[in-house]
Amino acid sequence: MSRAEVTAGAAGASGADGVRAATAATAKETDTGHPAGPGSPPRPVRLAWTLGLLRSELSITFRRWRTLALLAVLAAVPVLVGIAVKIETGDGGSVGGGGPDGGGGPAFIAQVTNNGLFLVFTALAATLPFFLPMAIGVVAGDAIAGEASAGTLRYLLVAPAGRTRLLLVKYATALTFCLVATLVVAASALAVGALLFPLGEVTTISGTRISFSDGLLRALLIALVVAASLIGVSALGLFVSTMTSSGIAAMATTVGLLITVQILDQIPQLHAIHPYLFSHYWLSFADLMRDPVYWDDLVKNLGLQALYAGVFGSAAWARFGVKDIAS
Amino acid sequence: MPSTSGTPTGSVIETSGLTKRYGKHLAVDGLDLSVPRGSVFGFLGPNGSGKTTTIRMLMGLIEPTSGRAKVLGRPMPHDTRRVLPHVGALIEGPALYGFLSGRDNLLRYDSADPTADPRTRKARAEAALDRVGLTAAAGKKAKAYSLGMKQRLGLAAALLQPRELLVLDEPTNGLDPQGMREIRSLVRELASDGTTVFLSSHLLDEIEQVCTHAAVMTQGRLITQGPVAELAAGARGRLTVTTPDTGDAARVLKELGVADLVVTEDRVTGEPPGTDLADVNAALVEAGVRVRGFGVERASLEDAFVALTGEGFDVAG
Incomplete structure (x- = not known):
């Protein structure tokens, strides 16, 4: 009962005294420069181990139903285009029946009936303006914001994933998705093209003929260029993703920006800004079908994508590095 | 610092x-x-x-x-x-x-x-x-x-x-x-x-x-x-006597030096005195107080908290 002699009012004081004594005691052991404590040798960080997060990110991204659904939709586009072309030309007519470009529809569509390989180019030309960037917008926009709204971001950061490392992993995953999505479209188109139409030597835009295997190589090159065309949107989506704690808001904003840019690119009065819009040179991939290849716009496109990656990647890093994680 | x-x-x-x-x-x-x-x-x-x-x-x-x-x-x-x-x-x-x-x-x-x-x-x-x-x-x-x-x-x-x-x-x-x-x-x-x-x-x-x-x-x-022991100790336990004769009990306890007496319907509580509690109980019984319950209620951290803040615990900031 000796403790009970202390009155309630003095309890706070005695507690505070205890603390003062404790801090005074610890103050004597000032900065010996030791890491953590004993029994805790600093655990080494190994490069192969830090890549574990990338592996984990890739595996959960491509295991999600949402990702698989997006890829399924993309794979369905060439199927629909192929079937539509087959039906329309079943009576021996030609697509659109218009001028040398086939009048309307995506590029190369007129050549599809002669050579199934052209379905790859047609499908990529059809999906590049919206389907592909929208799918990328969903994945990149959700990258950070989705983790934030699920609350998992705070646990990744205290793991500690490291903010820069997490951002790099998210961007690498978005880029991987760009490549996979493009290849899915190309592969689906090639399969449908081979199934519905004849395959053979390829006539380039310039009128020269190249062998089928050369044509395949060009198709692969085009797919890679199309995937690279999405680098800018990915960076933009990632940046938007660091601005909000709502995955849905980030996805919607990214897709909204994409549509806005596409509209701006169609307004002739705004031609001054057109060369700076990330989608402006997208369809330059067709120049790979010229013989010899016309590189100017292709290089401009890749340069522009690199610029967007640099600008919005840095902005995302600057923003995410200091952001208070309150979700 | x-x-x-x-x-x-x-x-x-x-x-x-x-x-x-x-x-x-x-x-x-x-x-x-x-x-x-x-x-x-x-x-x-x-x-x-x-x-x-x-x-x-x-x-x-x-x-x-x-x-x-x-x-x-x-x-x-x-x-x-x-x-x-x-x-x-x-x-x-x-x-x-x-x-x-x-x-x-x-x-x-x-x-x-x-x-x-x-x-x-x-x-x-x-x-x-x-x-x-x-x-x-x-x-x-x-x-x-x-x-x-x-x-x-x-x-x-x-x-x-x-x-x-x-x-x-x-x-x-x-x-x-x-x-x-x-x-x-x-x-x-x-x-x-x-x-x-x-x-x-x-x-x-x-x-x-x-x-x-x-x-x-x-x-x-x-x-x-x-x-924790220090914090809880700050809020002392209270001596509690359960009896129908609250008036007599309060008087006896006061004579024995129990401070801060609070009388409710059938209970008298106060700060425990320094003397042996058995003596306190004996004195109550001698004075004819019908003691039904007698003891010191342990102080909890909650008591300490209330003592510190002067308010209930569930008040949100």
Whole structure:
């Protein structure tokens, strides 16, 4: 009962005294420069181990139903285009029946009936303006914001994933998705093209003929260029993703920006800004079908994508590095 | 201001003048906190008192407006990558990937730690699942988990590696009484292994049962901190006499030097005198008081809290 002699009012004081004594005691052991404590040798960080997060990110991204659904939709586009072309030309007519470009529809569509390989180019030309960037917008926009709204971001950061490392992993995953999505479209188109139409030597835009295997190589090159065309949107989506704690808001904003840019690119009065819009040179991939290849716009496109990656990647890093994680 | 390194006897968490301001609102106001190594430290306060904001600053999730925080002897948030591998944390409830199984959630969080060896990852995840009693449900998708199971999985994530410090924010939220007991015994077990446990709660009972030290926050300020025994001792137990003869009892007790008498319908309470309580009882009986109950009611941390703040505990800041 000796403790009970202390009155309630003095309890706070005695507690505070205890603390003062404790801090005074610890103050004597000032900065010996030791890491953590004993029994805790600093655990080494190994490069192969830090890549574990990338592996984990890739595996959960491509295991999600949402990702698989997006890829399924993309794979369905060439199927629909192929079937539509087959039906329309079943009576021996030609697509659109218009001028040398086939009048309307995506590029190369007129050549599809002669050579199934052209379905790859047609499908990529059809999906590049919206389907592909929208799918990328969903994945990149959700990258950070989705983790934030699920609350998992705070646990990744205290793991500690490291903010820069997490951002790099998210961007690498978005880029991987760009490549996979493009290849899915190309592969689906090639399969449908081979199934519905004849395959053979390829006539380039310039009128020269190249062998089928050369044509395949060009198709692969085009797919890679199309995937690279999405680098800018990915960076933009990632940046938007660091601005909000709502995955849905980030996805919607990214897709909204994409549509806005596409509209701006169609307004002739705004031609001054057109060369700076990330989608402006997208369809330059067709120049790979010229013989010899016309590189100017292709290089401009890749340069522009690199610029967007640099600008919005840095902005995302600057923003995410200091952001208070309150979700 | 004292600065310490994380020496064996030093503080595991040390803050000085730690402040977080949101606009005009001071969420945390000049916090000087010191958590001794090896303690089970209860961090008490009503909802909205700034506990979670403090924890987020300690974990490097939010930047303090001013002041400093050191965890394991290193400044936060500057040294997060060196400090946090040694810290397990459960912050504001668990957060899981609903589309992954419980086991895969743990593997995911473990792969986020660059110091975690991938070769032992699966074994460590199984051990952590076993420790929180979740082995049987490890293959189920996390979205099918009950709140209690999610809480356990969150704890398992904090236990994936041997830790020096565990920061547990309201760890028994959503658990049934049996689950609460299990978590408490787990905390005691971890503490006996030498892990410092920093436990925030708004449940005074919980703190009193497992903690060696405690700090109390209200409205962003630290009111007190110290060993639990000292805090509770501050609020003395009260002598309580149950009797129908309250008037006589009060008179006798006053003569015996019992101060601060309060008479209710059939009870007289007061501060216990320094004399032997048996003598007090004998005196009451001699004076013809019909004593039906006699004893000293133990002071709880809640009494201490009320004594400190002069208000009920459930007041939100």
